[in-house]
Ligand SMILES: Nc1ncnc2c1ncn2[C@@H]1O[C@H](COP(=O)(O)OP(=O)(O)O)[C@@H](O)[C@H]1O
């Protein structure tokens with residue numbers, strides 16, 4: 309099958325005051341058109357770095373990224389990004405935020421009326437038609453994220469890149485937005501790469517889950533295909549054996565194979581040592597299973 | 603207290619809820635106005651008391667009443683001067699009309715009235731000068747600040763100069779500005795008086811810096827996220843500045859503009875005084891040289907006027923800031 313996006317042998321080294329830091333080493337990933345891929349891994353392993361490389365905000369130290377047969381060398385609207393903290397322009401209204409993107413991307417391609425219609429259409433997709441004239445500080449975090457998604461969708465990207473889009477939201481809002489995103493992706497068949505911390509979210513939304521090893525020199529550890537039939541319903545899946553098996557696979561990767569050991573502050577380590585040394589590891593998966601927020 | 607007893611009399615006749623809210627409101631009003639009024643009253647008392655103790659070569663230092671009296675006097679003088687001017691123009695028009703009646707082909711020449719500028723005229727002159735200097739400074743400082751904020755290179759190049767010239771007193775600039783303007787600004791029929799240009803440029807040189815520095819800092823604080831958005835959209839340089847940088851920098855920029863306007867006003871009075879350029883500063887200086895028994899009171903009127911105008915200018919800037927500042931909600 310022909311792939312839409314190919315990440316080939318990408319290394320990423322940052323120059324820091326303390327010397328060179330190799331964040332990514334030999335990352336390879338192929339993504340087909342219409343596929344929904346989640347990137348999961350411990351905090352600081354390099355997920356955002358991968359996404360920013362695809363987005364063109366960073367340049368790979370070696371290796372390359374090819375989209376639609378063309379090498380990615382700079383940012384562009386065909387790789388729209390939904391940022392974790394919404395990144396809306398705070399002085400513009402909901403409408404104006406999307407308008408800025410639409411006017412920039414479709415300059416000379418759409419008439420004014422067509423642009424207006426397109427803005428309204430995308431805001432309707434994310435159920436934000438009721439707050440067009442509100443500023444970002446007048447709407448909730450979930451709504452801001454919806455507008456961020458509308459703005460990205462309005463660019464008609466070849467790949468939609470999402471960096472922990474729902475990470476800062478409460479569980480209910482998050483579930484709601486996940487459903488919205490699933491519907492949109494089903495209707496529009498977007499190609500999506502989403503970073504998440506949330507195991508349930510990853511399993512529920514993805515066609516494949518890409519699990520990254522811990523940094524430095526992080527790379528793709530395992531890829532888990534999620535062959536659950538669509539449309540998926542979170543309530544039905546909760547009791548589904550296969551769903552729970554897949555979830556377990558991700559948890560096992562994160563907590564057994566890629567157990568996060570470094571970066572625990574000394575004080576915490578001491579406190580942990582006083583308790584049963586292994587309790588943290590064996591308990592964590594079950595505890596996390598409820599909220600699933602790593 | 604009188605007001606409270608009045609309020610309670612009125613409120614006794616109102617239904618309970620209304621009475622409560624009225625009482626609460628009047629109490630708030632008293633608390634809000636009470637402290638400033640008390641401060642003002644104490645100040646007036648202290649002034650009156652201290653004034654009697656100070657003997658100057660021009661007699662006793664004026665108390666609040668003497669100053670108030672001179673304020674009224676100054677206004678009356680202004681009104682009288684305006685009447686004289688009106689009468690002068692009336693006479694001139696009459697004469698012209700008369701002569702035109704006899705010699706219809708005659709080309710009349712009109713002269714303008716040349717009375718001494720009054721206190722209010724001087725205020726007007728000072729206001730125009732300060733605004734001109736401030737606007738000129740902003741026109742230089744804002745674009746330069748934006749470029750400095752965007753380019754590390756420009757910032758490094760300009761920064762030493764800013765540090766060098768920022769602390770220079772207006773009194774040091776003035777002789778240079780005066781000489782340079784006299785040498786360069788030599789048109790036969792100048793659009794602006796030379797003294798105006800000198801005052802204005804001195805003001806500009808001194809009030810440039812806060813706006814410049816704040817704009818530059820404001821521009822550097824544009825969040826990386828918004829820069830990323832701009833990059834993803836591939837905004838051109840100019841659109842990027844207009845849509846992302848400028849709005850981000852506006853809160854800081856206005857803080858700078860407010861400080862600049864305050865400095866502009868202070869500098870202008872000093873410059874007018876030293877250079878004998880028309881304006882409030884000259885008024886103060888003239889009264890000082892004049893040395894009549896009323897001079898001190900008249901100078902006090904000017905001092906209070908300078909303070910009030912400075913306060914009003916600051917309020918105006920604050921209102922403008924509130925209008926354009928997206929951070930404070932509306
Ligand atoms: N610009 C940078 N300069 C230096 N180090 C960086 C930079 N960006 C990221 N890193 C480092 O690269 C690693 C991966 O970061 P990131 O991709 O943000 O992780 P994640 O998104 O998985 O939490 C981290 O150790 C981080 O400190």
Ligand SMILES: [Mg+2]
Nearest residue numbers: 352355356357
């Ligand atoms: Mg990240």
